[in-house]
Amino acid sequence: MTDQKRTEQIVAEEGAQLDFSRDMSYGDYLHLDQILSAQHPLSPAHDELLFIVQHQTSELWMKLMLHELRAAIRSVAGDDLHSAFKMLSRVSRIMEQLVGAWSVLSTMTPPEYTAIRPYLSNSSGFQSAQYRCIEFALGNKNAAMLKPHAHHPARLAEVDAAWRAPSVYDEALRLMKRSGIDMPADRLERDWTLPYEASDAVHQAWLVVYRDPKQHWDLYQLGEKLVDLEDAFRLWRFRHVTTVERVIGFKRGTGGTGGVSYLRKMLDVVLFPELWRIRTEL
């Protein structure tokens, strides 16, 4: 029997459904017609499909990340830490997935990217609304980042809402207070649109948790989930700037920034400063 006949026989014996004229199939459920017809290269370059798929898949993962992160923030606010832990773990795994994805893109060399770049015009990842919502949900607030969305009311509304809402770290500090740990009033209510600033009082609060983990097990776990997440995010930023240097060197970015110089500055962003600073004293 040929290999082909053998596999035909297996499919027949297994009873797999083969007629989908009346039933929902795989592609129907996943709306693959829409997803797989949304790649529209503008250049004749072979590598543009890689560039598009890399970004589209990243945006899909970011969509899931935001879904999980928003639910995690609600869970922390509602004292449901067990749900929050599951979701924050998933967010970190997604971030790790995005870190791993850089290795696919780094197969693209400078001449290959140069063939695509003029077609990108002034578009840039800097204008990713979902990425900005993620940064805001993690506390890296910056009003200027709303501007690229001003021309698109629905997108602006989404980024604006993320900008105005307390971050996961803000909610963690409020939870600490509810759990009986001293927390200054200016951390419990403040203008959430402002970037987070480290404070000695918060440093002391986390020290209380980390010096006696058994007494504060949930908060200790929460702290470590947040460190996991920032750790993974730092790796993503690092792989981004390294890939960018590898592909365009020190050219200015299409988004108007200095390029690598801008991305290197972003490496210095610390999302949850006290969680890192306490380590020296433990």
Ligand code: HEM
């Ligand atoms: C060859 C590949 C890439 C190059 C050369 C590149 C280059 C750059 C540059 C130069 C910037 C700074 C803003 C600007 O002036 O344009 C930037 C920002 C950004 N890029 Fe990329 N990038 C690449 C791939 C990606 C991928 C795969 C993603 C995933 C979605 C991504 C997401 C972003 C985001 C979110 C920003 C804003 C970062 C921030 O504001 O902190 N980039 N990129």
Ligand SMILES: N[C@@H](CC(=O)c1ccccc1NC=O)C(=O)O
């Ligand atoms: N900023 C990049 C262009 C770029 O990478 C890009 C362009 C359009 C859509 C997504 C992009 N990715 C990340 O910035 C550049 O300066 O070459």
